[in-house]
Structures are given as C-alpha cells and as structure tokens.
Amino acid sequence: xxxxxxxxxxxxxxxxxxxxxxxxxxxxxxxxxxxxxxxxxxxxxxxxxxxxxxxxxxxxxxxxxxxxxxxxxxxxxxxxxxxxxxxxxxxxxxxxxxxxxxxxxxxxxxxxxxxxxxxxxxxxxxxxxxxxxxxxxxxxxxxxxxxxxxxxxxxxxxxxxxxxxxxxxxxxxxxxxxxxxxxxxxxxxxxxxxxxxxxxxxxxxxxxxxxxxxxxxxxxxxxxxxxxxxxxxxxxxxxxxxxxxxxxxxxxxxxxxxxxxxxxxxxxxxxxxxxxxxxxxxxxxxxxxxxxxxxxxxxxxxxxxxxxxxxxxxxxxxxxxxxxxxxxxxxxxxxxxxxxxxxxxxxxxxxxxxxxxxxxxxxxxxxxxxxxxxxxxxxxxxxxxxxxxxxxxxxxxxxxxxxxxxxxxxxxxxxxxxxxxxxxxxxxxxxxxxxxxxxxxxxxxxxxxxxxxxxxxxxxxxxxxxxxx
Amino acid sequence: xxxxxxxxxxxxxxxxxxxxxxxxxxxxxxxxxxxxxxxxxxxxxxxxxxxxxxxxxxxxxxxxxxxxxxxxxxxxxxxxxxxxxxxxxxxxxxxxxxxxxxxxxxxxxxxxxxxxxxxxxxxxxxxxxxxxxxxxxxxxxxxxxxxxxxxxxxxxxxxxxxxxxxxxxxxxxxxxxxxxxxxxxxxxxxxxxxxxxxxxxxxxxxxxxxxxxxxxxxxxxxxxxxxxxxxxxxxxxxxxxxxxxxxxxxxxxxxxxxxxxxxxxxxxxxxxxxxxxxxxxxxxxxxxxxxxxxxxxxxxxxxxxxxxxxxxxxxxxxxxxxxxxxxxxxxxxxxxxxxxxxxxxxxxxxxxxxxxxxxxxxxxxxxxxxxxxxxxxxxxxxxxxxxxxxxxxxxxxxxxxxxxxxxxxxxxxxxxxxxxxxxxxxxxxxxxxxxxxxxxxxxxxxxxxxxxxxxxxxxxxxxxxxxxx
Numbered sequence: 001x002x003x004x005x006x007x008x009x010x011x012x013x014x015x016x017x018x019x020x021x022x023x024x025x026x027x028x029x030x031x032x033x034x035x036x037x038x039x040x041x042x043x044x045x046x047x048x049x050x051x052x053x054x055x056x057x058x059x060x061x062x063x064x065x066x067x068x069x070x071x072x073x074x075x076x077x078x079x080x081x082x083x084x085x086x087x088x089x090x091x092x093x094x095x096x097x098x099x100x101x102x103x104x105x106x107x108x109x110x111x112x113x114x115x116x117x118x119x120x121x122x123x124x125x126x127x128x129x130x131x132x133x134x135x136x137x138x139x140x141x142x143x144x145x146x147x148x149x150x151x152x153x154x155x156x157x158x159x160x161x162x163x164x165x166x167x168x169x170x171x172x173x174x175x176x177x178x179x180x181x182x183x184x185x186x187x188x189x190x191x192x193x194x195x196x197x198x199x200x201x202x203x204x205x206x207x208x209x210x211x212x213x214x215x216x217x218x219x220x221x222x223x224x225x226x227x228x229x230x231x232x233x234x235x236x237x238x239x240x241x242x243x244x245x246x247x248x249x250x251x252x253x254x255x256x257x258x259x260x261x262x263x264x265x266x267x268x269x270x271x272x273x274x275x276x277x278x279x280x281x282x283x284x285x286x287x288x289x290x291x292x293x294x295x296x297x298x299x300x301x302x303x304x305x306x307x308x309x310x311x312x313x314x315x316x317x318x319x320x321x322x323x324x325x326x327x328x329x330x331x332x333x334x335x336x337x338x339x340x341x342x343x344x345x346x347x348x349x350x351x352x353x354x355x356x357x358x359x360x361x362x363x364x365x366x367x368x369x370x371x372x373x374x375x376x377x378x379x380x381x382x383x384x385x386x387x388x389x390x391x392x393x394x395x396x397x398x399x400x401x402x403x404x405x406x407x408x409x410x411x412x413x414x415x416x417x418x419x420x421x422x423x424x425x426x427x428x429x430x431x432x433x434x435x436x437x438x439x440x441x442x443x444x445x446x447x448x449x450x451x452x453x454x455x456x457x458x459x460x461x462x463x464x465x466x467x468x469x
Numbered sequence: 470x471x472x473x474x475x476x477x478x479x480x481x482x483x484x485x486x487x488x489x490x491x492x493x494x495x496x497x498x499x500x501x502x503x504x505x506x507x508x509x510x511x512x513x514x515x516x517x518x519x520x521x522x523x524x525x526x527x528x529x530x531x532x533x534x535x536x537x538x539x540x541x542x543x544x545x546x547x548x549x550x551x552x553x554x555x556x557x558x559x560x561x562x563x564x565x566x567x568x569x570x571x572x573x574x575x576x577x578x579x580x581x582x583x584x585x586x587x588x589x590x591x592x593x594x595x596x597x598x599x600x601x602x603x604x605x606x607x608x609x610x611x612x613x614x615x616x617x618x619x620x621x622x623x624x625x626x627x628x629x630x631x632x633x634x635x636x637x638x639x640x641x642x643x644x645x646x647x648x649x650x651x652x653x654x655x656x657x658x659x660x661x662x663x664x665x666x667x668x669x670x671x672x673x674x675x676x677x678x679x680x681x682x683x684x685x686x687x688x689x690x691x692x693x694x695x696x697x698x699x700x701x702x703x704x705x706x707x708x709x710x711x712x713x714x715x716x717x718x719x720x721x722x723x724x725x726x727x728x729x730x731x732x733x734x735x736x737x738x739x740x741x742x743x744x745x746x747x748x749x750x751x752x753x754x755x756x757x758x759x760x761x762x763x764x765x766x767x768x769x770x771x772x773x774x775x776x777x778x779x780x781x782x783x784x785x786x787x788x789x790x791x792x793x794x795x796x797x798x799x800x801x802x803x804x805x806x807x808x809x810x811x812x813x814x815x816x817x818x819x820x821x822x823x824x825x826x827x828x829x830x831x832x833x834x835x836x837x838x839x840x841x842x843x844x845x846x847x848x849x850x851x852x853x854x855x856x857x858x859x860x861x862x863x864x865x866x867x868x869x870x871x872x873x874x875x876x877x878x879x880x881x882x883x884x885x886x887x888x889x890x891x892x893x894x895x896x897x898x899x900x901x902x903x904x905x906x907x908x909x910x911x912x913x914x915x916x917x918x919x920x921x922x923x924x925x926x927x928x929x930x931x932x933x934x935x936x937x938x
Contacts, residue, residue, distance in 0.1 A: 011923070044856050044918050058856040308913070319923045320916045341911025348915035357915040387513050387527040421920045422891030425927065428914050429898030442810025444777070445897050446817035446826040447789045449513050451890045454480070454788045458894065 002027055004333050005091055005104035007081045007269065009033030010040065011319055012300025012326035013110035014062065017073050019330025027334060029073045030102055032093045034080035037134045038064055043319055045137040046180070049144055050187035056134055056141075084109075084273035086293045106295050106333045109270050109283065110326065113263035113301035113317050120175070120259070122236035127256045131180055132263065143256060144191045151192070170255035171196055171226075173245040175233050177204030180260030182216065182351045185225050188258075189352075194224075196252050198231040198245060207347065208358045209397035209411035211378040216351050216413060223352045228252070263317055265302040278304040280315035287339045288332055289325050297332075299325035299340070308342040308432045309361045309408055310370035316343045344431050345409075348421045355416045357424035360409030360431035362399050367408055372401040374408060377465040381457035383418035385449035392418045396461035398427075398437065402469055405436035410461075419451070426458050437466045471496055473802050474560055474571055476550045476738065477579035478502030479509065480788055481769025481795035483531065485577050486542050488799025496803060498542045499571055501562045503549035506603045507533055512788055514606040515649070518613055519656035525603055525610075553578075553742035555762045575764050575802045578739050578752065579795065582732035582770035582786050589644070589728070591705035596725045600649055601732065609653075612725060613660050620661070639724035640665055640695075642714040644702050646673030649729030651685065651820045654694050657727075658821075663693075665721050667700040667714060676816065677827045678866035678880035680847040685820050685882060692821045697721070732786055734771040747773040749784035756808045757801055758794050766801075768794035768809070777811040777901045778830045778877055779839035785812045813900050814878075817890045824885045826893035829878030829900035831868045836877055841870040843877060846934040850926035852887035854918035861887045865930035867896075867906065871938055874905035879930075888920070895927050906935045 004020050006013040009031050021029045031038075041059040048056060067073045079095040090103050115130040117123065129140050147169050172188055174181045177199030185195045197204070197220070203213040204220070204227065220227050228247065235246040236257050245252045265282040267275075276292045278284035283298035285291055287306070291298050301317035305325065321343050328340030346359040361367050367374035376399045384391030392415035399409040410427035414420035430440050441462035447454050455463070473489050475482045478500050490498045500507075510528040517525060536542045548564040559572050584599040586592065598609050616638050641657055643650045646668030654664050666673070666689070672682040673689070673696065689696055697716065704715040705726050714721045734751040736744075745761045747753035752767035754760055756775070760767050770786035774794065790812050797809030815828040830836050836843035845868045853860030861884035868878045879896035883889035899909050910931035916923050924932070 041854060041856065041918065041923075043916075043923075044854060047857065047918060052858045053856050061855070318916070320913065320928075323923050324911060339911070341908075342913070344913040346913045346915045348917040348920055350917060350919040355920070359913070359915065385510060385513060386530070387510065387522050388516065389521045416919075417886060419888070419891045421915050421917070422888040423894060424915045425892060425895035425925070426898055428912055429895055429902070429904070432908075432912055433898070433902045433904065435898070435902065439810075439901075442793060442808070443897055443901055444789065444811070444813035444815045444828070446815045446828065446890050446893045447512075447787070448817040448819060448890070449510065449516060450819040450885075451817055451824070454510075454512075454792050456894070459789075 002105040003103060004029045004106045004108070005102055006031040006108045006110060007091065008110035008112055008300070009038035009075065009077065010110065010112060010300065011322035013108060014039040014067065015323045015326030016108050016110065016299065016330040016333070018071055019327045020333045021071055021073055023331055023334035023336070031073060031075045032079040032081045032091070033075065033077045035133070036077050038067065038075065038077065040134055042132070045131055046183035046187045048137055049140045049184070050190050051144070056138060059134070081269060084269060086273055086296060089295070107297065108329055109275065109296065109298040109302060110300045111266040111269055111302045113265050115259070116262045116264050118175070118259065118261045120233050120236060122238065122242065123259065125236055125238050125242040126240050127242040128236055129256070129258045131184065131258060131260060140258070144188070147193070148191060169193065170253060173198060173252065173254040173257040174260065175245070175257060176260040176262070177227070178260060178262060179347065179349050182220070182349060184258050184260060185220065186352050189223060189225060196226045196228060196245065196254065198228045198233050198247065200230070200232055202230055205349070205356070207345065208356060209362050209376070209378065211395055211397050212356050212358065212411040212413045215395055216354060216356055219352060219354045263301065265315065265317070267302060270298065270302070278313045280304050280313055282315045284313065288337055289329050289340055297329045299329055306342040308344045310366070312370065314343055314345065316345050318347060344428055346424065346428050348424070350416060353416045354413055355420045356411070356413040357421040358409070358411040359424055359428045360399070360407070362397065362409040362411055367399065367401070372408055373403055374399050375402040375465065375468060377461065377468055379457070379461045379464050381460045382453050383414055383457070384451060385453055388449045394418060394420055394423065394457040396457050398461045398465045400437045400465055405438055405466065405469060406434055407431055407437055407440060423456065423458055437462045441466055471574040472572060473498045473575045473577070474573035475500040475577045475579060476560065477581055477769070478507035478544065478546065479579065479581060479769065480791035482577060482579035483508040483536065484792045484795030485579070485768065485799040485802070486536070487540055488796045489802045490540055490542055492800055492803035492805070500542060500544045501548040501550045501560070502544065502546045504602070505546050507536065507544065507546065509603055511601070514600055515652035515656045517606055518609045518653070519659050520613070525607060528603070550738060553738060555742055555765060558764070576766065577798055578744065578765065578767045578771060579769045580735040580738055580771045582734050584728070585731045585733050587644070587728065587730045589702050589705060591707065591711065592728065594705055594707050594711040595709050596711040597705055598725070598727045600653065600727060600729060609727070613657070616662070617660060638662065639722060642667060642721065642723040642726040643729065644714070644726060645729040645731070646696070647729060647731060648816065648818050651689070651818060653727050653729060654689065655821050658692060658694060665695045665697060665714065665723065667697045667702050667716065669699070669701055671699055674818070674825070676814065677825060678831050678845070678847065680864055680866050681825050681827065681880040681882045684864055685823060685825055688821060688823045732770065734784065734786070736771060739767065739771070747782045749773050749782055751784045753782065757806055758798050758809055766798045768798055775811040777813050779835070781839065783812055783814065785814050787816060813897055815893065815897050817893070819885055822885045823882055824889045825880070825882040826890040827878070827880040828893055828897045829868070829876070831866070831878040831880055836868065836870070841877055842872055843868050844871040844934065844937060846930065846937055848926070848930045848933050850929045851922050852883055852926070853920060854922055857918045863887060863889055863892065863926040865926050867930045867934045869906050869934055874907055874935065874938060875903055876900055876906055876909060892925065892927055906931045910935055
C-alpha cells in the first residue's frame with residue numbers, strides 16, 4: 001500500500017488529496033495542516049468582512065469531518081511539517097502530541113503564500129491588519145462589527161461636533177491597490193468608513209490594462225474612496241495603536257489600516273529539502289507539477305506554472321490554478337499521469353458597482369521580452385442592444401502581436417452585471433489557443449438583444465485592433 | 470469607376486455597402502431595398518411588441534438619410550429588383566418611377582428570408598400574424614395596444630361573467646416553439662394575455678440540448694404559458710377572424726394567433742439568374758461568399774455558410790453572420806479579399822426570467838453524419854460562489870467526440886443575469902478551434918466569488934464529460 005502525503009490543507013492540498021483517494025481508494029492519504037481551517041475560500045473573506053456573508057464557516061467548502069469520514073483522508077489539523085527528508089522519503093510534523101515522522105511514497109508541497117511584509121515602519125501597531133488567513137478575516141470582521149456597535153451605542157450621546165456627521169469613527173487606510181485593496185475598500189466603505197487607499201504606483205489594479213485601471217479608479221472616486229496614487233507609505237504612525245498613514249508627501253489620520261501589498265510563496269520547507277525554486281522565487285515544477293526532487297510535487301500559491309502565452313514560468317497565485325493543479329497531481333499520484341495545464345494570468349474583480357477581468361499578457365515590456373511586438377487598443381461599446389431598455393457599456397482592451405495578429409491579452413470592465421467577467425471567457429480561450437485577432441473577429445458568438453449588440457464588444461474590439469495593424 | 474450593387478437593405482446588405490464605400494470611397498455603391506426600412510434590428514421586434522421599446526424607429530441602427538448623406542451610399546428604398554442579368558452585369562429594379570436598369574461590377578444578393586408557410590388551413594384569417602418584417606411588428610403592437618386599451622375602456626361596463634376576471638380578452642395562440650415563438654410568448658404574457666404555445670415536436674427550442682429545452686419548458690410552465698407539445702396544428706379555424714387553433718387532438722379557442730415556424734431563404738431572384746443553391750436550399754457560396762456566378766456574392770438569411778464543426782454547408786439565418794459576411798464582402802469588393810468565417814450555429818435567447826445559449830453540434834445524428842462519435846453530458850452547478858449572497862444555477866450540456874475528446878457543441882441555461890449566454894463565449898471558441906475537452910477543463914477562466922465558483926460551470930462540465938470517456 002502506497003502513501004501520499006500532503007503538506008497544507010487548502011485548495012491545492014485538499015484537491016489533490018480528494019482526487020487521489022477517489023481515483024485510488026487503496027492509497028493512504030495523509031494531510032498535515034498547521035492551522036485548524038482546511039479547504040476554505042479565502043477569496044470570500046472581503047464579503048464576510050463587508051457583512052454579506054454571515055459566518056466564516058460558510059466559506060468552508062468541505063469540513064475536516066467530511067474529509068475524514070466521507071472521503072477517508074487522514075487529515076491532521078494543528079500539525080506543522082517542519083522537515084522533509086527526500087532521502088528517507090519522510091516528513092516530520094509537529095502536532096499537539098509532539099513530533100511524528102511520516103513516510104511517504106509521493107509528497108505534495110502545498111504550503112501556500114504569506115502576505116508580503118512591505119518596508120513600512122509601524123506594521124506591528126494595533127489596528128494594522130493583513131488579510132491572508134481565516135483568522136485575519138475574523139479579526140477584521142470583529143473590528144468592523146465593533147465600530148458599527150459603537151455607532152449605535154454612541155448615537156444618543158453624540159457631542160455637538162458629531163451631530164451632523166454620519167458617524168464619529170475616524171477614517172481607515174488601505175495600503176495597496178490590488179485585488180485585496182480594492183475589495184476591502186468596498187467592504188469598509190459599505191460599513192460607513194471613510195476609506196483612504198494608498199497605491200505606490202501611478203495606477204490601481206496594475207495587472208489590468210491602463211484603461212481598465214482608469215475606469216475602476218474613476219468608479220472608486222464616484223464611491224467616495226480617497227485614492228492616493230504615487231503614494232509611498234513610509235510609516236504607520238501612532239502609539240500602541242495606529243493613528244496615521246505617513247507617506248513621503250502627506251500624513252493622513254486613520255483609526256485602522258489594512259495592508260494588502262501582495263503575497264510571497266512559502267518555500268522554506270521546500271528549500272530546506274533541496275527543492276529548487278524558479279526564477280520567480282516560487283517552487284519550480286515540470287508540466288506534471290513534479291519538482292526537481294523525485295516524487296515531490298508542488299502546487300498552489302507556493303509554486304510556479306507555465307504561462308500559456310509566453311511559455312515561461314510565471315507566479316500567479318490564484319484559487320483556480322491551485323485547485324486544478326492539485327486535482328491533476330491527485331490523478332497522477334493515483335496512477336494516471338496528468339498535466340494540470342498552464343496559467344493565463346486570468347483574474348476577475350468586483351469593485352462596488354463595476355466588474356473587471358483580465359487575461360494573458362498586457363504589459364508591453366513583458367510582451368517584448370517574450371519576443372512579441374505588442375499593439376494595444378481599447379474600445380467602449382454598449383453591453384446590450386442600443387434599443388434594449390437595460391444595459392450599460394463594456395470597455396475592452398486587447399493586446400496583440402502586431403505581425404502575426406496573435407491575441408496576447410485582454411482586459412474588460414463594465415457595470416456590475418453587464419458581463420465583463422463572463423465575456424472574458426472568450427479571450428482566455430483565444431490567448432490559450434494562440435488565436436489571431438482576425439480569426440476572433442469572425443467568431444460566431446451568441447447574440448440576442450438582452451445580452452449584447454449584434455457584434456459583441458469582444459468582436460468589436462477584435463475588429464478595431466485588427467484594423468490598426 | 471466601379472459600381473457595387475446590393476439587393477436588400479438589411480444587415481448583410483447595408484454592412485457590405487457601408488464597408489465597401491468606407492474602404493474604397495471611389496466605389497459607386499447602389500442599394501435597392503423593396504421596403505422603406507433599412508438596417509433594422511428585427512431581433513428587437515418581440516421587445517417592441519412587449520412594450521419595452523417605445524418606437525419602431527429605435528430599432529433602426531442607421532437611417533436611410535444617414536446612409537445617403539453621411540455614408541454617400543445611393544440607397545433606393547421602395548425599389549424591388551426583379552431581374553439580374555449576369556451576362557450584361559445589370560439588375561432591373563422596379564420603383565415608384567418605373568423600371569430602371571442598373572449596371573454592376575460586383576453584385577451582392579442579400580434578399581433575406583421569408584416566414585415559412587406551414588401546411589395549416591386558415592392562415593389568411595384576420596388575427597393571424599407572422600413576425601418577419603417591421604410592418605409585422607407594427608401590426609402586432611397595434612393588436613396588443615388595442616387590447617390593452619379595450620381593457621381600460623371595458624372596465625366600468627364589465628358584465629357579470631367578467632367581473633372576477635383580470636381581463637375580458639380571450640386567449641392567444643403561438644404556433645412554433647423556436648426563438649420567435651418563445652420570445653413572443655413572453656411578449657404576449659407580459660401584456661396579460663393567456664398564451665397557448667403549440668409545438669409540433671416533443672420539445673421547444675429543439676436546436677438546444679434536451680436538458681436546456683426542458684429547463685426552459687419548465688420555466689414557461691411557471692410563467693403560466695400553456696405549452697402544447699406534440700401538437701400538430703391542422704387549422705386556424707373561424708369566420709373572417711380566427712377563433713380557434715385546431716390540432717389533431719384538440720380545439721383551443723383563441724382571439725389571435727402568431728405563426729412562427731421558421732424561415733426559408735428568398736432565392737427566386739438568384740435562381741432566375743443562374744445562381745446555384747446548396748443542399749440546404751439557400752444560396753451556395755465559397756469562403757469569400759461569392760456564388761458560382763462570377764462577381765455575384767450572397768450573404769445573410771438567403772445564403773449558406775460553412776459550419777465550423779462539420780466543415781459542411783449549413784443554413785443558420787442569424788444577425789451576426791449577416792453582418793459579418795456583409796462586412797467581409799464589403800472589404801473584398803473594395804479590394805482586399807476577405808473571408809467572413811464560418812458559423813457555429815450559435816444562438817441566444819431570453820425567455821422570461823431565464824437565459825439560454827447554444828453553439829456547435831448537439832444533435833447526435835448530425836454529429837455521426839459528420840464522422841464523430843458523440844457523447845453528451847449535462848451538469849448543473851452554482852452560478853456564483855456558494856457562500857455569495859446572490860446567485861442561481863447554470864446548467865451546461867456538452868457534446869463531445871468521444872474518441873478524440875473534441876468539443877462538438879454546448880448548450881447552457883441559467884436564471885436571467887446568471888451568465889449562461891456570456892459563458893457560452895468560451896464554448897464558441899472551443900468548437901471553432903477544435904479544442905478537446907481535457908484542454909478546456911484546464912483553461913484558466915476568470916474567477917471571483919460574485920461571478921462563479923472556483924471552477925466555472927463550463928469547466929465543471931468539461932471535467933465531468935471528460936471523466937465519462
């Protein structure tokens with residue numbers, strides 16, 4: 001009987017464990033998870049903090065009990081793996097009852113990622129949060145709930161300075177204008193906080209097209225989010241508690257700060273075991289997600305994947321890739337070698353009342369490095385037939401390789417519900433299959449007046465950029 | 470100076486005329502249209518009749534004046550072309566001032582389609598409508614408006630038999646369960662008519678998957694549409710006015726009937742000129758939409774196109790293909806030979822509070838005829854993250870070629886707004902590019918909790934059908 005050991009009980013780890021056990025019930029599957037939560041939807045945390053989701057438990061797709069009892073997986077929560085010995089094929093885990101040494105035939109490292117610690121003073125002050133784990137989510141929700149409760153309690157005793165204000169609470173700061181920053185700006189604003197968002201660069205959502213970034217930025221302005229662009233945050237100043245965000249240019253008083261400046265892959269355990277990292281800093285693997293160490297796999301937010309456009313390793317730590325690669329490893333370990341596919345760098349976001357998605361390569365420097373000659377065009381088109389009573393606009397950016405016409409990347413934004421995100425499905429296929437823009441413009445996409453104009457905005461964008469070649 | 474003559478002023482004709490003139494301003498472009506309306510969105514007629522669109526004019530995307538004055542196109546409405554002489558390269562048109570003979574260098578036949586006349590007695594009775602033209606739309610709107618007005622006027626004088634009824638109006642019949650039939654059922658029900666829909670076969674929307682058809686059928690039932698399946702309509706009985714729909718099984722009293730049993734290509738003019746039809750009965754063309762007669766093109770609802778899955782000619786008279794092929798012909802005629810691409814048989818529909826789309830080959834007999842070994846699976850999945858406060862379900866049917874895994878077709882249905890139609894974009898790309906289902910299941914589709922589960926329903930369907938091989 002063979003043993004498959006998994007380190008890390010979230011998306012990649014539990015997908016692999018479940019699939020391996022399902023496809024080969026004779027396999028012993030052991031999962032070590034250092035925390036108490038497994039298989040949770042961290043992507044849902046902003047909506048929990050916002051108050052749209054009532055319990056942390058509802059973010060869990062499968063409970064530890066279900067893994068243990070229904071899926072027959074030896075899931076050991078509260079166990080941190082401290083060493084991997086590839087010679088002896090064992091892992092050492094530290095749990096409530098001390099250390100155990102567990103032999104493996106196959107091993108998956110699914111150790112995830114940790115919030116980046118940016119070079120900012122005062123990160124350890126009270127009132128400074130990150131959002132990486134379920135307990136981070138619980139802390140933030142508690143902060144928001146307490147503030148709301150205080151609002152209610154303070155109401156009758158409001159001082160004269162407060163009486164014309166909606167709330168006596170001070171403003172809050174969000175450092176970082178990526179997915180987490182923007183989603184948390186929405187979650188906090190929905191709870192009546194005055195939100196200041198600090199972004200180091202000259203635009204938010206920098207993996208999206210410039211046009212998409214600008215559209216979302218404009219919308220954040222409409223929603224009264226104070227976005228500070230080009231803001232280099234030096235310090236989160238205060239005493240025990242944070243009192244202000246200090247940049248090179250200004251000092252903005254705040255009661256709380258969320259720091260969301262990206263994640264780094266957790267690779268210590270792998271490195272100690274002689275597992276090689278790639279140039280992105282994450283664990284390098286082959287197409288089957290196997291590392292340089294035989295029978296040791298890596299997947300999820302700790303590992304690289306191959307970009308479908310550049311063919312080069314990329315680090316895109318997102319949920320679907322973790323699930324997909326975990327599942328592929330599960331099949332491989334159960335006896336059917338399976339490639340998990342590449343990444344297109346696809347991402348989607350809802351920001352207040354707009355939605356946006358991006359896929360492929362949009363950045364011209366990246367495109368040139370991969371040997372392309374990039375050309376980018378952006379169009380704005382109606383989201384439904386012009387005469388249809390509902391509807392808005394969809395803005396589509398396409399980046400192509402000018403000589404070949406190959407679609408390298410796309411970015412879309414629309415009002416929420418007007419389909420930017422689902423329409424991006426067409427572009428994911430195009431970048432994955434290496435479709436040229438004139439081919440795409442001939443696609444027989446679905447049309448009916450409640451859903452688009454005769455030429456879907458994606459087709460209009462293809463026609464326009466094709467015309468610029 | 471060269472002359473491009475177009476017969477028919479709707480989607481294909483006006484797209485070709487506009488593109489040709491734009492790309493080669495020296496070209497003389499003459500369009501003959503027998504009616505008064507050009508470039509109108511017939512797809513919008515059901516929403517006009519429903520009352521969601523207030524004027525027929527709003528369905529017109531470009532007015533005759535704009536074509537004439539801004540686009541410099543010699544548009545002659547009220548002119549019916551009665552003969553094409555390919556030897557002399559002339560067309561003869563009959564207009565208000567008699568016949569004119571117009572020479573051409575290139576000719577486009579964009580004569581469209583006409584409502585099928587089914588073998589039913591009584592089609593000429595008053596109160597029997599079809600929906601093919603703008604004037605059909607006007608007639609139906611008038612009928613609906615008059616009924617609503619009568620409701621209001623009758624209110625105080627209602628007889629005792631009427632006083633507990635919502636309306637004194639009788640029920641209405643819709644013959645045909647395709648797009649027009651279903652959309653008109655919605656339009657009529659929204660105006661408080663009791664609607665009986667008669668479908669000859671055993672399911673509505675028969676080009677969609679059986680599962681999609683059933684889902685929409687169930688929904689029509691929830692909306693109190695009386696759907697009569699397997700109903701072979703023999704007669705629309707009555708005196709001057711229609712009084713009942715008579716099938717082989719029953720007699721259903723009605724005040725009005727809409728007949729929507731499909732369309733046939735208008736090919737008389739082409740046939741008379743020696744232009745060959747294909748096996749579908751529509752005009753045959755090459756990849757540039759040129760017919761067997763040199764310099765004579767055909768596009769839109771009168772012409773065939775090549776199916777991207779079977780590689781065989783297909784007759785799919787829909788708006789996007791007409792626009793796309795018209796535009797390609799315009800480019801060709803202006804000097805840049807351009808293929809307009811094939812058709813995937815993609816279609817979308819809104820039916821009350823559900824939306825559905827289909828693409829490719831779903832029918833097993835058709836698939837076998839094209840040399841495939843079809844396998845079909847249907848899954849139902851959540852449309853958004855399970856914990857997200859909004860959302861519904863998406864049902865996805867995939868038909869694949871079992872040996873190769875190639876995706877042949879797909880059909881999707883969801884609640885309106887839950888993205889079945891825009892998600893179908895992914896499947897259009899897959900059937901067009903000949904993608905295998907295991908490849909599709911590895912697509913890096915956009916994910917965020919407000920838009921889907923981590924595995925979009927399209928990916929889940931791909932995984933499931935791949936697992937059945």
